[in-house]
Amino acid sequence: MHQTILYARVSTTDQTAEHQLSHASKAGFEIDRVITDEGISGVSVPFRNRPEGKRLFDILRAGDVLVVRWVDRLGRNYDDVTTTIRAFMRKGVIIRTVINNFTFDGSTADPVQKAVRDALIAFMAATAQAQAEATKEAQKAGINHAKTDKTKYRGKKPSFDQATFIRVQEELTLGARSISDIARECGLSRQTVLRIRDNAQHAQAALERWRV
Structure with missing residues (x-):
């Protein structure tokens, strides 16, 4: 079975x-x-x-x-x-x-179906690696920004932690879910998800300042 x-x-x-x-x-x-x-x-x-x-x-x-x-x-x-x-x-x-x-x-035998399948595997694998690299770069940029910011003012504490930030970025990269769905699943407001989407570096910098 x-x-x-x-x-x-x-x-x-x-x-x-x-x-x-x-x-x-x-x-x-x-x-x-x-x-x-x-x-x-x-x-x-x-x-x-x-x-x-x-x-x-x-x-x-x-x-x-x-x-x-x-x-x-x-x-x-x-x-x-x-x-x-x-x-x-x-x-x-x-x-x-x-x-x-x-x-x-x-088990697919049809050559056209095999070609489509193999191309899709390659595309999705490449997307998974690109997604990981993009997240890493955003984190690096945010950390550097926080280090060079000499002001004592930390701004408002983020409503998300590092793990949630990464998860939101993953969902945004996939593009399979709406902003509202991502916000609901991650326990955030729609506006917060939009801010992460539009300025990931700033979001990461805020996490660094607050050490969340």
Whole structure:
């Protein structure tokens, strides 16, 4: 009997496996089991080096379905993401994403469908890496700005912490949800999400000044 497993990578305190499972369930996925890697960076730790990620290759069989919130749960590096997806497809495992509801199936025989599938895998993997790099640059710029700001006035304390800031940026980069949806899910006002979108450097600088 085939199984559907949700893989949840949790790297920050505001991310939880329960949250990712809730997203999957609301999207209509029937999950048999949740496998979670906690405190794992998608940038510095390849999928096969993660305790639970490595175990998935032993657990999953041909015909099983691997569900992830988005491909960034598999990794934030182009080569790592594409290698991981192709390795699962060679095993006959079907990969599906909650966001955008994409399906990657190695059994596809039609050459045109294969070309579209492979192009989509490459695009999404590249987007995951670009997203991580953009977030890192915004953080770096905000930190530098805070360091060079010699005034004692810190301004209003941000209504979000570092983890929420990163999560908002991820959602904005994906572009799959509206500003209102992102605000509601992150517990922020719509105006706050818009400020983060329009000036991420300023938002990061505020976090640095307040050490939130």
